[in-house]
Amino acid sequence: MTGVEEVEVVVAHSRRATLRVGDVFLKVDGDPAHADVEVRAMAMAPIPTPAILWREPPVLAIAAVPGKALGLLGEPSSASPSAWAAAGAAIRTLHDAPLPQWPGPSLDDVAAELDIECAWLLANAVLPAEVIRRNRKIAEAALRPWEPVFIHGDLQITHVFVDGDEVTGVIDWSEAAPGDAMFDLATLTLGHEERLDDLLAGYGADANRDVIRAWWSLRSLVASRWLIEHGFDPDAPGCEFDVLRSRMRER
Known part of the structure:
Protein backbone atom coordinates (compact mmCIF):
# COMPACT_ATOMS: atom_id res chain seq x y z
CA MET A 1 0.00 0.00 0.00
CA THR A 2 1.16 3.56 -0.68
CA GLY A 3 0.29 6.80 1.02
CA GLY A 22 1.86 11.54 10.75
CA ASP A 23 1.06 14.83 12.48
CA VAL A 24 -1.83 13.37 14.49
CA PHE A 25 -1.64 11.87 17.95
CA LEU A 26 -4.34 9.37 18.94
CA LYS A 27 -4.77 9.04 22.70
CA VAL A 28 -6.68 5.93 23.75
CA ASP A 29 -7.80 5.84 27.38
CA GLY A 30 -10.21 3.49 29.11
CA ASP A 31 -11.22 6.22 31.58
CA PRO A 32 -13.14 8.99 29.79
CA ALA A 33 -12.57 11.32 32.75
CA HIS A 34 -8.94 11.77 31.68
CA ALA A 35 -9.93 13.04 28.25
CA ASP A 36 -12.66 15.20 29.81
CA VAL A 37 -10.05 16.95 31.95
CA GLU A 38 -7.60 17.26 29.07
CA VAL A 39 -10.13 18.89 26.76
CA ARG A 40 -11.38 21.29 29.43
CA ALA A 41 -7.88 22.18 30.64
CA MET A 42 -6.55 22.93 27.15
CA ALA A 43 -9.55 25.18 26.50
CA MET A 44 -8.78 27.14 29.68
CA ALA A 45 -4.99 27.27 29.53
CA PRO A 46 -3.59 30.70 28.52
CA ILE A 47 -0.49 29.14 26.94
CA PRO A 48 0.01 27.23 23.65
CA THR A 49 -1.64 23.79 23.58
CA PRO A 50 -2.29 21.24 20.81
CA ALA A 51 -5.33 21.62 18.58
CA ILE A 52 -8.07 19.08 19.25
CA LEU A 53 -9.00 17.47 15.92
CA TRP A 54 -11.81 15.17 17.03
CA ARG A 55 -12.99 13.03 19.90
CA GLU A 56 -14.69 9.65 19.70
CA PRO A 57 -14.42 7.95 23.12
CA PRO A 58 -12.17 6.29 24.04
CA VAL A 59 -10.02 8.10 21.44
CA LEU A 60 -8.93 11.73 21.48
CA ALA A 61 -7.15 13.02 18.37
CA ILE A 62 -4.87 16.02 18.71
CA ALA A 63 -2.48 17.74 16.32
CA ALA A 64 1.27 17.66 16.79
CA VAL A 65 2.78 20.91 18.00
CA PRO A 66 5.77 22.46 16.21
CA GLY A 67 9.27 22.42 17.61
CA LYS A 68 10.84 19.78 19.82
CA ALA A 69 10.63 18.75 23.44
CA LEU A 70 12.63 20.77 25.95
CA GLY A 71 14.60 17.61 26.67
CA SER A 82 16.50 31.39 27.06
CA ALA A 83 14.25 28.48 26.07
CA TRP A 84 14.14 27.31 29.69
CA ALA A 85 13.36 30.86 30.79
CA ALA A 86 10.55 30.99 28.23
CA ALA A 87 9.17 27.76 29.69
CA GLY A 88 9.31 29.35 33.14
CA ALA A 89 7.41 32.40 31.91
CA ALA A 90 4.74 30.17 30.32
CA ILE A 91 4.33 28.22 33.55
CA ARG A 92 3.96 31.47 35.49
CA THR A 93 1.23 32.55 33.06
CA LEU A 94 -0.56 29.25 33.67
CA HIS A 95 -0.21 29.51 37.44
CA ASP A 96 -1.62 33.05 37.38
CA ALA A 97 -4.72 31.96 35.42
CA PRO A 98 -8.14 31.30 36.99
CA LEU A 99 -8.43 27.96 38.75
CA PRO A 100 -10.07 24.95 37.11
CA GLN A 101 -13.45 24.16 38.61
CA TRP A 102 -12.65 20.54 39.44
CA PRO A 103 -10.78 19.32 42.53
CA GLY A 104 -7.07 18.67 42.70
CA PRO A 105 -4.94 16.59 45.06
CA SER A 106 -5.25 17.48 48.73
CA LEU A 107 -2.37 17.69 51.18
CA ASP A 108 -3.78 14.69 53.08
CA ASP A 109 -3.97 12.66 49.86
CA VAL A 110 -0.36 13.45 48.98
CA ALA A 111 0.88 12.58 52.47
CA ALA A 112 -1.05 9.29 52.52
CA GLU A 113 0.25 8.30 49.07
CA LEU A 114 3.81 9.06 50.15
CA ASP A 115 3.47 6.82 53.21
CA ILE A 116 2.02 3.96 51.14
CA GLU A 117 4.67 4.15 48.44
CA CYS A 118 7.58 4.42 50.88
CA ALA A 119 6.28 1.36 52.71
CA TRP A 120 6.15 -0.56 49.40
CA LEU A 121 9.66 0.52 48.43
CA LEU A 122 11.02 -0.59 51.80
CA ALA A 123 9.12 -3.89 51.77
CA ASN A 124 10.37 -4.76 48.27
CA ALA A 125 13.94 -3.51 48.85
CA VAL A 126 14.16 -1.88 45.43
CA LEU A 127 16.52 0.72 46.91
CA PRO A 128 18.65 0.78 50.06
CA ALA A 129 16.52 1.64 53.07
CA GLU A 130 18.67 4.66 53.93
CA VAL A 131 18.02 6.17 50.49
CA ILE A 132 14.26 5.82 50.95
CA ARG A 133 14.29 7.18 54.50
CA ARG A 134 16.56 10.11 53.63
CA ASN A 135 14.32 11.14 50.73
CA ARG A 136 11.19 10.64 52.84
CA LYS A 137 12.62 13.17 55.29
CA ILE A 138 13.48 15.63 52.51
CA ALA A 139 9.98 15.22 51.04
CA GLU A 140 8.39 16.49 54.25
CA ALA A 141 9.15 20.07 53.18
CA ALA A 142 6.55 19.70 50.40
CA LEU A 143 3.89 18.58 52.88
CA ARG A 144 2.69 22.02 53.89
CA PRO A 145 -0.45 23.97 53.04
CA TRP A 146 -0.24 25.59 49.60
CA GLU A 147 -2.25 28.26 47.86
CA PRO A 148 -3.73 26.36 44.89
CA VAL A 149 -2.98 27.53 41.37
CA PHE A 150 -3.81 26.15 37.92
CA ILE A 151 -1.18 23.42 37.52
CA HIS A 152 -0.49 21.17 34.57
CA GLY A 153 -0.02 18.26 36.96
CA ASP A 154 2.30 16.17 34.76
CA LEU A 155 4.76 18.72 33.45
CA GLN A 156 7.47 16.32 32.37
CA ILE A 157 10.28 17.72 30.27
CA THR A 158 8.93 15.85 27.21
CA HIS A 159 5.61 17.66 27.53
CA VAL A 160 6.99 21.16 26.86
CA PHE A 161 7.86 21.96 23.23
CA VAL A 162 10.04 24.81 22.06
CA ASP A 163 11.22 26.22 18.75
CA GLY A 164 14.40 28.14 19.38
CA ASP A 165 13.67 30.25 22.45
CA GLU A 166 9.87 30.16 22.11
CA VAL A 167 7.40 27.78 23.74
CA THR A 168 5.28 26.32 20.95
CA GLY A 169 3.07 23.95 22.93
CA VAL A 170 2.48 22.09 26.16
CA ILE A 171 0.90 18.64 25.82
CA ASP A 172 -0.77 15.96 27.98
CA TRP A 173 -3.16 17.86 30.24
CA SER A 174 -5.10 14.96 31.78
CA GLU A 175 -3.69 15.66 35.27
CA ALA A 176 -4.41 19.40 35.24
CA ALA A 177 -6.09 20.69 38.41
CA PRO A 178 -5.74 23.18 41.23
CA GLY A 179 -2.51 22.34 43.04
CA ASP A 180 0.91 23.37 44.31
CA ALA A 181 2.84 25.59 41.90
CA MET A 182 6.14 24.17 43.11
CA PHE A 183 5.06 20.69 41.99
CA ASP A 184 4.99 21.78 38.33
CA LEU A 185 8.41 23.43 38.61
CA ALA A 186 9.86 20.35 40.27
CA THR A 187 8.37 17.97 37.71
CA LEU A 188 9.85 19.91 34.78
CA THR A 189 13.32 20.00 36.34
CA LEU A 190 13.33 16.44 37.71
CA GLY A 191 16.65 14.95 36.65
CA HIS A 192 17.65 18.35 35.24
CA GLU A 193 18.28 20.17 38.49
CA GLU A 194 21.08 22.16 36.87
CA ARG A 195 18.47 23.99 34.73
CA LEU A 196 16.44 25.26 37.69
CA ASP A 197 18.10 28.69 37.62
CA ASP A 198 17.29 29.05 33.92
CA LEU A 199 13.67 28.07 34.52
CA LEU A 200 13.24 30.47 37.45
CA ALA A 201 14.77 33.31 35.42
CA SER A 217 12.23 13.48 46.27
CA LEU A 218 8.50 13.10 46.78
CA ARG A 219 7.63 12.64 43.13
CA SER A 220 10.44 10.12 42.63
CA LEU A 221 9.36 8.10 45.67
CA VAL A 222 5.70 8.08 44.69
CA ALA A 223 6.23 7.36 40.98
CA SER A 224 8.70 4.48 41.27
CA ARG A 225 6.29 1.60 41.93
CA TRP A 226 3.93 2.68 39.14
CA LEU A 227 6.84 2.84 36.70
CA ILE A 228 8.08 -0.61 37.69
CA GLU A 229 4.63 -2.19 37.46
CA HIS A 230 3.95 -0.66 34.03
CA GLY A 231 7.16 -1.74 32.36
CA PHE A 232 9.25 1.41 32.79
CA ASP A 233 12.65 1.60 34.47
CA PRO A 234 13.12 4.21 37.21
CA ASP A 235 16.70 2.93 37.54
CA ALA A 236 17.69 4.08 34.04
CA PRO A 237 20.51 6.66 34.04
CA GLY A 238 19.31 10.09 35.13
CA CYS A 239 15.85 8.86 36.14
CA GLU A 240 14.00 8.59 39.45
CA PHE A 241 16.39 6.29 41.31
CA ASP A 242 19.34 8.48 40.36
CA VAL A 243 17.41 11.52 41.63
CA LEU A 244 16.85 9.74 44.95
CA ARG A 245 20.47 8.61 45.23
CA SER A 246 21.73 12.11 44.50
CA ARG A 247 20.01 13.42 47.62
CA MET A 248 22.32 11.24 49.69
CA ARG A 249 25.21 13.51 48.68
CA GLU A 250 23.49 16.58 50.09
CA ARG A 251 23.93 17.73 53.65
Missing part, protein backbone atom coordinates in the same frame (compact mmCIF):
# COMPACT_ATOMS: atom_id res chain seq x y z
CA VAL A 4 -0.21 5.12 4.41
CA GLU A 5 1.44 6.87 7.34
CA GLU A 6 3.63 4.84 9.67
CA VAL A 7 2.07 4.27 13.09
CA GLU A 8 4.40 5.04 15.99
CA VAL A 9 3.60 3.80 19.50
CA VAL A 10 4.57 6.75 21.70
CA VAL A 11 3.59 5.15 24.99
CA ALA A 12 1.47 2.14 25.88
CA HIS A 13 0.53 0.39 29.10
CA SER A 14 -2.53 -1.23 30.63
CA ARG A 15 -4.35 2.06 31.29
CA ARG A 16 -3.75 4.05 28.14
CA ALA A 17 -1.85 4.30 24.87
CA THR A 18 -0.75 7.13 22.61
CA LEU A 19 -0.12 6.55 18.91
CA ARG A 20 1.31 8.93 16.34
CA VAL A 21 0.16 8.82 12.73
CA LEU A 72 14.47 13.97 27.74
CA LEU A 73 14.71 12.45 31.19
CA GLY A 74 18.10 10.84 31.55
CA GLU A 75 19.80 13.02 28.91
CA PRO A 76 21.23 16.56 29.11
CA SER A 77 18.86 19.15 27.68
CA SER A 78 20.22 20.86 24.57
CA ALA A 79 17.70 23.70 24.91
CA SER A 80 19.16 27.15 25.52
CA PRO A 81 18.89 29.00 28.84
CA GLY A 202 11.51 33.26 33.49
CA TYR A 203 9.18 32.11 36.24
CA GLY A 204 10.18 34.58 38.95
CA ALA A 205 12.36 34.71 42.02
CA ASP A 206 9.53 33.99 44.46
CA ALA A 207 9.69 30.22 43.84
CA ASN A 208 10.59 28.19 46.92
CA ARG A 209 13.70 26.20 46.05
CA ASP A 210 13.55 24.07 49.20
CA VAL A 211 10.04 22.96 48.36
CA ILE A 212 11.01 22.25 44.74
CA ARG A 213 13.83 20.02 46.02
CA ALA A 214 11.36 18.31 48.34
CA TRP A 215 9.05 17.60 45.40
CA TRP A 216 11.98 16.04 43.49
Whole structure:
Protein backbone atom coordinates (compact mmCIF):
# COMPACT_ATOMS: atom_id res chain seq x y z
CA MET A 1 0.00 0.00 0.00
CA THR A 2 1.16 3.56 -0.68
CA GLY A 3 0.29 6.80 1.02
CA VAL A 4 -0.21 5.12 4.41
CA GLU A 5 1.44 6.87 7.34
CA GLU A 6 3.63 4.84 9.67
CA VAL A 7 2.07 4.27 13.09
CA GLU A 8 4.40 5.04 15.99
CA VAL A 9 3.60 3.80 19.50
CA VAL A 10 4.57 6.75 21.70
CA VAL A 11 3.59 5.15 24.99
CA ALA A 12 1.47 2.14 25.88
CA HIS A 13 0.53 0.39 29.10
CA SER A 14 -2.53 -1.23 30.63
CA ARG A 15 -4.35 2.06 31.29
CA ARG A 16 -3.75 4.05 28.14
CA ALA A 17 -1.85 4.30 24.87
CA THR A 18 -0.75 7.13 22.61
CA LEU A 19 -0.12 6.55 18.91
CA ARG A 20 1.31 8.93 16.34
CA VAL A 21 0.16 8.82 12.73
CA GLY A 22 1.86 11.54 10.75
CA ASP A 23 1.06 14.83 12.48
CA VAL A 24 -1.83 13.37 14.49
CA PHE A 25 -1.64 11.87 17.95
CA LEU A 26 -4.34 9.37 18.94
CA LYS A 27 -4.77 9.04 22.70
CA VAL A 28 -6.68 5.93 23.75
CA ASP A 29 -7.80 5.84 27.38
CA GLY A 30 -10.21 3.49 29.11
CA ASP A 31 -11.22 6.22 31.58
CA PRO A 32 -13.14 8.99 29.79
CA ALA A 33 -12.57 11.32 32.75
CA HIS A 34 -8.94 11.77 31.68
CA ALA A 35 -9.93 13.04 28.25
CA ASP A 36 -12.66 15.20 29.81
CA VAL A 37 -10.05 16.95 31.95
CA GLU A 38 -7.60 17.26 29.07
CA VAL A 39 -10.13 18.89 26.76
CA ARG A 40 -11.38 21.29 29.43
CA ALA A 41 -7.88 22.18 30.64
CA MET A 42 -6.55 22.93 27.15
CA ALA A 43 -9.55 25.18 26.50
CA MET A 44 -8.78 27.14 29.68
CA ALA A 45 -4.99 27.27 29.53
CA PRO A 46 -3.59 30.70 28.52
CA ILE A 47 -0.49 29.14 26.94
CA PRO A 48 0.01 27.23 23.65
CA THR A 49 -1.64 23.79 23.58
CA PRO A 50 -2.29 21.24 20.81
CA ALA A 51 -5.33 21.62 18.58
CA ILE A 52 -8.07 19.08 19.25
CA LEU A 53 -9.00 17.47 15.92
CA TRP A 54 -11.81 15.17 17.03
CA ARG A 55 -12.99 13.03 19.90
CA GLU A 56 -14.69 9.65 19.70
CA PRO A 57 -14.42 7.95 23.12
CA PRO A 58 -12.17 6.29 24.04
CA VAL A 59 -10.02 8.10 21.44
CA LEU A 60 -8.93 11.73 21.48
CA ALA A 61 -7.15 13.02 18.37
CA ILE A 62 -4.87 16.02 18.71
CA ALA A 63 -2.48 17.74 16.32
CA ALA A 64 1.27 17.66 16.79
CA VAL A 65 2.78 20.91 18.00
CA PRO A 66 5.77 22.46 16.21
CA GLY A 67 9.27 22.42 17.61
CA LYS A 68 10.84 19.78 19.82
CA ALA A 69 10.63 18.75 23.44
CA LEU A 70 12.63 20.77 25.95
CA GLY A 71 14.60 17.61 26.67
CA LEU A 72 14.47 13.97 27.74
CA LEU A 73 14.71 12.45 31.19
CA GLY A 74 18.10 10.84 31.55
CA GLU A 75 19.80 13.02 28.91
CA PRO A 76 21.23 16.56 29.11
CA SER A 77 18.86 19.15 27.68
CA SER A 78 20.22 20.86 24.57
CA ALA A 79 17.70 23.70 24.91
CA SER A 80 19.16 27.15 25.52
CA PRO A 81 18.89 29.00 28.84
CA SER A 82 16.50 31.39 27.06
CA ALA A 83 14.25 28.48 26.07
CA TRP A 84 14.14 27.31 29.69
CA ALA A 85 13.36 30.86 30.79
CA ALA A 86 10.55 30.99 28.23
CA ALA A 87 9.17 27.76 29.69
CA GLY A 88 9.31 29.35 33.14
CA ALA A 89 7.41 32.40 31.91
CA ALA A 90 4.74 30.17 30.32
CA ILE A 91 4.33 28.22 33.55
CA ARG A 92 3.96 31.47 35.49
CA THR A 93 1.23 32.55 33.06
CA LEU A 94 -0.56 29.25 33.67
CA HIS A 95 -0.21 29.51 37.44
CA ASP A 96 -1.62 33.05 37.38
CA ALA A 97 -4.72 31.96 35.42
CA PRO A 98 -8.14 31.30 36.99
CA LEU A 99 -8.43 27.96 38.75
CA PRO A 100 -10.07 24.95 37.11
CA GLN A 101 -13.45 24.16 38.61
CA TRP A 102 -12.65 20.54 39.44
CA PRO A 103 -10.78 19.32 42.53
CA GLY A 104 -7.07 18.67 42.70
CA PRO A 105 -4.94 16.59 45.06
CA SER A 106 -5.25 17.48 48.73
CA LEU A 107 -2.37 17.69 51.18
CA ASP A 108 -3.78 14.69 53.08
CA ASP A 109 -3.97 12.66 49.86
CA VAL A 110 -0.36 13.45 48.98
CA ALA A 111 0.88 12.58 52.47
CA ALA A 112 -1.05 9.29 52.52
CA GLU A 113 0.25 8.30 49.07
CA LEU A 114 3.81 9.06 50.15
CA ASP A 115 3.47 6.82 53.21
CA ILE A 116 2.02 3.96 51.14
CA GLU A 117 4.67 4.15 48.44
CA CYS A 118 7.58 4.42 50.88
CA ALA A 119 6.28 1.36 52.71
CA TRP A 120 6.15 -0.56 49.40
CA LEU A 121 9.66 0.52 48.43
CA LEU A 122 11.02 -0.59 51.80
CA ALA A 123 9.12 -3.89 51.77
CA ASN A 124 10.37 -4.76 48.27
CA ALA A 125 13.94 -3.51 48.85
CA VAL A 126 14.16 -1.88 45.43
CA LEU A 127 16.52 0.72 46.91
CA PRO A 128 18.65 0.78 50.06
CA ALA A 129 16.52 1.64 53.07
CA GLU A 130 18.67 4.66 53.93
CA VAL A 131 18.02 6.17 50.49
CA ILE A 132 14.26 5.82 50.95
CA ARG A 133 14.29 7.18 54.50
CA ARG A 134 16.56 10.11 53.63
CA ASN A 135 14.32 11.14 50.73
CA ARG A 136 11.19 10.64 52.84
CA LYS A 137 12.62 13.17 55.29
CA ILE A 138 13.48 15.63 52.51
CA ALA A 139 9.98 15.22 51.04
CA GLU A 140 8.39 16.49 54.25
CA ALA A 141 9.15 20.07 53.18
CA ALA A 142 6.55 19.70 50.40
CA LEU A 143 3.89 18.58 52.88
CA ARG A 144 2.69 22.02 53.89
CA PRO A 145 -0.45 23.97 53.04
CA TRP A 146 -0.24 25.59 49.60
CA GLU A 147 -2.25 28.26 47.86
CA PRO A 148 -3.73 26.36 44.89
CA VAL A 149 -2.98 27.53 41.37
CA PHE A 150 -3.81 26.15 37.92
CA ILE A 151 -1.18 23.42 37.52
CA HIS A 152 -0.49 21.17 34.57
CA GLY A 153 -0.02 18.26 36.96
CA ASP A 154 2.30 16.17 34.76
CA LEU A 155 4.76 18.72 33.45
CA GLN A 156 7.47 16.32 32.37
CA ILE A 157 10.28 17.72 30.27
CA THR A 158 8.93 15.85 27.21
CA HIS A 159 5.61 17.66 27.53
CA VAL A 160 6.99 21.16 26.86
CA PHE A 161 7.86 21.96 23.23
CA VAL A 162 10.04 24.81 22.06
CA ASP A 163 11.22 26.22 18.75
CA GLY A 164 14.40 28.14 19.38
CA ASP A 165 13.67 30.25 22.45
CA GLU A 166 9.87 30.16 22.11
CA VAL A 167 7.40 27.78 23.74
CA THR A 168 5.28 26.32 20.95
CA GLY A 169 3.07 23.95 22.93
CA VAL A 170 2.48 22.09 26.16
CA ILE A 171 0.90 18.64 25.82
CA ASP A 172 -0.77 15.96 27.98
CA TRP A 173 -3.16 17.86 30.24
CA SER A 174 -5.10 14.96 31.78
CA GLU A 175 -3.69 15.66 35.27
CA ALA A 176 -4.41 19.40 35.24
CA ALA A 177 -6.09 20.69 38.41
CA PRO A 178 -5.74 23.18 41.23
CA GLY A 179 -2.51 22.34 43.04
CA ASP A 180 0.91 23.37 44.31
CA ALA A 181 2.84 25.59 41.90
CA MET A 182 6.14 24.17 43.11
CA PHE A 183 5.06 20.69 41.99
CA ASP A 184 4.99 21.78 38.33
CA LEU A 185 8.41 23.43 38.61
CA ALA A 186 9.86 20.35 40.27
CA THR A 187 8.37 17.97 37.71
CA LEU A 188 9.85 19.91 34.78
CA THR A 189 13.32 20.00 36.34
CA LEU A 190 13.33 16.44 37.71
CA GLY A 191 16.65 14.95 36.65
CA HIS A 192 17.65 18.35 35.24
CA GLU A 193 18.28 20.17 38.49
CA GLU A 194 21.08 22.16 36.87
CA ARG A 195 18.47 23.99 34.73
CA LEU A 196 16.44 25.26 37.69
CA ASP A 197 18.10 28.69 37.62
CA ASP A 198 17.29 29.05 33.92
CA LEU A 199 13.67 28.07 34.52
CA LEU A 200 13.24 30.47 37.45
CA ALA A 201 14.77 33.31 35.42
CA GLY A 202 11.51 33.26 33.49
CA TYR A 203 9.18 32.11 36.24
CA GLY A 204 10.18 34.58 38.95
CA ALA A 205 12.36 34.71 42.02
CA ASP A 206 9.53 33.99 44.46
CA ALA A 207 9.69 30.22 43.84
CA ASN A 208 10.59 28.19 46.92
CA ARG A 209 13.70 26.20 46.05
CA ASP A 210 13.55 24.07 49.20
CA VAL A 211 10.04 22.96 48.36
CA ILE A 212 11.01 22.25 44.74
CA ARG A 213 13.83 20.02 46.02
CA ALA A 214 11.36 18.31 48.34
CA TRP A 215 9.05 17.60 45.40
CA TRP A 216 11.98 16.04 43.49
CA SER A 217 12.23 13.48 46.27
CA LEU A 218 8.50 13.10 46.78
CA ARG A 219 7.63 12.64 43.13
CA SER A 220 10.44 10.12 42.63
CA LEU A 221 9.36 8.10 45.67
CA VAL A 222 5.70 8.08 44.69
CA ALA A 223 6.23 7.36 40.98
CA SER A 224 8.70 4.48 41.27
CA ARG A 225 6.29 1.60 41.93
CA TRP A 226 3.93 2.68 39.14
CA LEU A 227 6.84 2.84 36.70
CA ILE A 228 8.08 -0.61 37.69
CA GLU A 229 4.63 -2.19 37.46
CA HIS A 230 3.95 -0.66 34.03
CA GLY A 231 7.16 -1.74 32.36
CA PHE A 232 9.25 1.41 32.79
CA ASP A 233 12.65 1.60 34.47
CA PRO A 234 13.12 4.21 37.21
CA ASP A 235 16.70 2.93 37.54
CA ALA A 236 17.69 4.08 34.04
CA PRO A 237 20.51 6.66 34.04
CA GLY A 238 19.31 10.09 35.13
CA CYS A 239 15.85 8.86 36.14
CA GLU A 240 14.00 8.59 39.45
CA PHE A 241 16.39 6.29 41.31
CA ASP A 242 19.34 8.48 40.36
CA VAL A 243 17.41 11.52 41.63
CA LEU A 244 16.85 9.74 44.95
CA ARG A 245 20.47 8.61 45.23
CA SER A 246 21.73 12.11 44.50
CA ARG A 247 20.01 13.42 47.62
CA MET A 248 22.32 11.24 49.69
CA ARG A 249 25.21 13.51 48.68
CA GLU A 250 23.49 16.58 50.09
CA ARG A 251 23.93 17.73 53.65
